[in-house]
Amino acid sequence: MKLVFAGTPEVAVPSLDALIASDRHEVAAVVTRPDAPAGRGRHLVASPVAQRAEESGIEVLKPVKPRDEDFLARLREIAPDCCPVVAYGALLPQVALDVPARGWVNLHFSLLPAWRGAAPVQQAIIAGDEMTGASTFLIEKGLDSGPVYGVITELVRPTDTSGDLLTRLAFAGAGLLVATMDGIEDGTLKPVPQPADGISLAPKITVEDAHVDWTAPALRVDRLVRGCTPAPGAWTVFRGERLKLIHVAPVPDRTDLAPGELACGKNNVYVGTGSYAVELLWVQPQGKKPMRAADWARGVRIAPGERVGAADVG
Numbered sequence: 001m002k003l004v005f006a007g008t009p010e011v012a013v014p015s016l017d018a019l020i021a022s023d024r025h026e027v028a029a030v031v032t033r034p035d036a037p038a039g040r041g042r043h044l045v046a047s048p049v050a051q052r053a054e055e056s057g058i059e060v061l062k063p064v065k066p067r068d069e070d071f072l073a074r075l076r077e078i079a080p081d082c083c084p085v086v087a088y089g090a091l092l093p094q095v096a097l098d099v100p101a102r103g104w105v106n107l108h109f110s111l112l113p114a115w116r117g118a119a120p121v122q123q124a125i126i127a128g129d130e131m132t133g134a135s136t137f138l139i140e141k142g143l144d145s146g147p148v149y150g151v152i153t154e155l156v157r158p159t160d161t162s163g164d165l166l167t168r169l170a171f172a173g174a175g176l177l178v179a180t181m182d183g184i185e186d187g188t189l190k191p192v193p194q195p196a197d198g199i200s201l202a203p204k205i206t207v208e209d210a211h212v213d214w215t216a217p218a219l220r221v222d223r224l225v226r227g228c229t230p231a232p233g234a235w236t237v238f239r240g241e242r243l244k245l246i247h248v249a250p251v252p253d254r255t256d257l258a259p260g261e262l263a264c265g266k267n268n269v270y271v272g273t274g275s276y277a278v279e280l281l282w283v284q285p286q287g288k289k290p291m292r293a294a295d296w297a298r299g300v301r302i303a304p305g306e307r308v309g310a311a312d313v314g
Contacts, residue, residue, distance in 0.1 A: 116144035117202035147191030
């Protein structure tokens with residue numbers, strides 16, 4: 001089939017690579033979000049998908065909105081058979097959905113109908129799911145509600161961050177997307193409507209969502225930190241400033257600390273929760289680079305009984 005691939009961030013690149021490498025399909029063009037400011041100088045930078053497409057000599061379309069007439073006209077000129085999508089980042093209007101004869105097919109990183117929305121991997125980890133996966137489905141007007149072509153499953157490991165899990169799903173999902181394109185092309189794959197039961201929503205995680213509540217149980221704190229790593233980053237407050245939490249570990253045999261109370265050993269930093277303690281392993285103080293929590297604690301000289309989360313950010 002002739003394809004127009006839509007995607008923007010790094011997580012979409014493995015799928016683009018897999019489609020380019022396929023000997024059954026032609027990636028005629030790529031649709032991605034416009035260049036965005038990045039880095040200390042805030043210079044405009046092309047998306048990872050745009051950069052990979054340009055390296056491969058593939059036409060890149062960067063509409064401000066996918067209902068822009070110039071974009072729609074070019075899409076009709078290309079006349080793709082199908083448009084595979086991975087994390088494009090903009091809502092597709094019906095007028096765009098109607099262009100390819102076989103529709104737009106999205107690779108979504110959950111086992112639909114679970115975790116429809118922008119942050120399925122983060123929400124699965126925060127919720128404590130032991131199993132997740134990826135699904136390919138035909139895009140329709142509703143939020144991730146279209147009929148499903150195929151799925152793969154993936155175990156959520158006890159120490160997985162959302163970054164770890166998303167990386168594995170990006171590569172495994174690339175194979176699923178190519179197999180879905182193959183099945184659509186040869187007529188062996190038909191989409192199956194999603195069940196009405198088991199629907200859950202995965203809205204984008206906000207910075208406020210990532211604020212740790214130390215009265216929550218230790219496992220909940222651990223899942224929040226892992227689910228918010230690398231973005232937006234779980235955080236707490238220490239002496240009126242934000243302290244980013246990069247890596248913590250539950251310590252079931254330490255039950256003597258009140259929620260938020262700190263205790264330091266020679267090479268360990270513990271915080272009390274609503275159940276048992278967690279050990280802080282890696283943190284990032286405001287305006288500084290990530291560091292081992294023990295090094296941070298030595299630098300700030302934590303007083304006996306001092307707490308995190310005890311005051312609002314100034």
